[in-house]
Amino acid sequence: MALIEAQKLTKVYSLGDVDVRALDGISTVIEKGEFVAIMGQSGSGKSTFMNVLGCLDTPTDGQYLLDGVDTRHLSRDELAEIRNKKLGFVFQGFNLLSRTSAVENVELPLLYDGSPARERRERARAALKSVGLEGREDHHPNQLSGGQQQRVAIARALVNDAPIILADEPTGNLDTKTSIGIMELFVRLNKESNITVILVTHESDIAAFSKRIIRFSDGHIVSDEAVKKI
C-alpha cells in the first residue's frame, strides 16, 4: 500500500463567472521514504496540490488516500488529527509563533495530542537538538536568523514523529548558503529517519537535492522522473 495515493484529483475555484481548474485530474503515487520535489510556474497548481496532500484543502473531485485512509469524507476535526499525527509542515515564511520561545514553538503539535508537559518539553528539546539548535531553546524567533527559524519549523514538523514532511518553498526566504544547509537537513532526515519529504520549489538546484521531480503546469502533471545523481 502506497503512503500517498492521488486519483484524478480536481480542484476548481470559482472566480465570478470563470472557473479556474487549479488541479485537473492529478493522479500519482508516492511511497514511504521517497524524497519528491514538485516544480512548476506559479499558478501551475503545485501549491494547491500540496494543500490537498496536507489535508488543509479538500479536492472538488477525485480521491486522496493517505496511508490507506480516504480523506474525502473526514470532518474538520478528523483532518486536524491527521495533520497532527501524520504530517509535518514547513512553510516559506516559517510560520512560527512570535513571542514564543523556540522550544515552545516546537512543543505546539504535542500540545494538541494531549502529551503530558514534561514529555512535551523533552521531545521538543530532542527535536531541536536533531536540527542542530541545541542551546537555542529559549530564543524567540526574532532572536534567530532565517535559517535558524526554518530549523525550528522543521523541528516542529519532526516532533510528533510524523512520517511525512510537506515543505512549501522552504528555502524561498533564505540565501543560497543557508538554503543548502536546510536542504542537507532534509536529505539527512530522509536518509536516516526514512521520513517521506515532499517539497514544492521553483528552483532546479533546490529540486536537485530530491530523488524524484514532478513538474506541474496548468493543473496537469507534465513530467515525473527520478533524479540522476552525478
Place this chain on the structure above:
Amino acid sequence: MINIPSTFKISFRALRVNKMRSALTMLGIIIGVGAVIAMVAVGTGASRQIEAQISSMGSNLLIILPGATTSGGVRMGAGTQPTLSMGDAEAILKECPAVADVAPIHNGVGQVVYGHMNWSTGIVGTTPGVINVREWEFTAGRAFTQQDVKSATKVALLGQTVVDNLFGEQNPVGQSIRIKNVPFTVIGVLAKKGQSAQGQDQDDTILIPVTTAQKKLFGTQFPGMVRIIMVKAKSADNLASAEKQINELLRQRHHIGQKQDSDFTVRNLTQIMQAAEQSTKVMTMLLGAIASVSLLVGGIGIMNIMLVSVTERTREIGIRMAIGAKTWDIRLQFIIEALTLSLIGGIMGIIIGVSTSVILSNLSGWPTIVSPVSILLAFGFSGFIGIFFGFYPAYKASLLNPIDALRYE
C-alpha cells in the same frame, strides 16, 4: 484531547503581551462588578436598618391615639382629649380575635434619683402586656405582674440608658430609687434597643405599673383614662383585621353614631415601616440594575477586544490549525482568554466594591452591608459574561479556513 492547563497558559501569555489593552478591558468589568457590589451594599444596609427599627419597635404594632377636643369649634388635634380607658384596653384584648396583646400607656417625665446621682427620663406607666407588645428583653431581673398593676406596687423596670446614668457598673436590681420623690424598687433591667426610627433613644425610659403612675406619680383628672393604647396583632396578616376589629369595638364602646367621626385614631406603624422597607428594597434592586448595565457594557468591551484579537491573530490560528488544533482547542483558547479577563476583572471589582462600601459607610455614615451572596453572584456573573461574550469571537476563530488563515497578512 483538550489540554486545559496549557490552554490557560497560552491565554495568560496572550493577555500579558497586550498589558494595557487587557487592563483597560478589565476595567469595564472591574467598574461593573464594583458598582453592583457597592450599590447593593448601600441598599441592603438601608433596608437592614429599617428592619432593625421595625423589630426594635415591636413587630405587628398598632397604636391607638385618643381623639381631639373641640372647644368652641376649634379642634385641638389627636391626643388632646382623654377618650381611652383601661376598660377599652381590656376589652380589645378580650374581644378582638386578631389581637395578641395590649399595653395601655400613661406616661410623663420625672426626675429620678439614686444615691447622689439623678437623671430626668420618660416614665411609662403600663401593664405587663408591654413586654410582649414592644418585645422587650431583660438583661437582669423580671417584669412586673398583673398583681403589681392591681395593687399599684412601686416597682420599676429601667432602660439601659437610665441604668448607665444612675448606676454605672453597679447592678440596679433590688436597689431603691426615687421617682419624683416617690421611692421605687428596681426589679428588672431592659435590654438595649437603640434608636427608634425617629431617632429617639428607646432605652431612656422607666416602666412602672400603670396604676402606680396614675395614682402615685402623675395623678389624673380622669381616673381610669390612659394616654395611648399599644396593640400587638397576632401576625402581620392580621394587622388589617385587628385594625378593623378595634375600630368597630371602640366605636361601639364609645357610643359613636354612624355618621359621627371616631374619637380615637388607630395607627398602623408596622405597615408604614414596611412600606418604607419595601421602597428601600425596590431602590436596592434599581441601583443594582443600573450598576449591572455597566457590567454589561464591560462584557461588550471584552467581546470587542476578543474580536480584534481573533482578527489580529488569524495567522496564529492558521498555524495552530495546520499543526493539529481542533475546533474546540481554538474555541477554548479564546473563551478561556475572555474568561480570564472577566474573572480577574471580577476579583478586582469585588475588592474595589467591598472597599468602596467600607469607605462610604465611614465617610457618610450610611450603613452598608456586603453580603457574601452578592459577592458570589458578582463573581459568577462576571464569569458568565466572559464565557457569553467570549463565545462568539471564539466560535468565529474556530470556523476559519486553515489555508486562508495561514495566508492572512
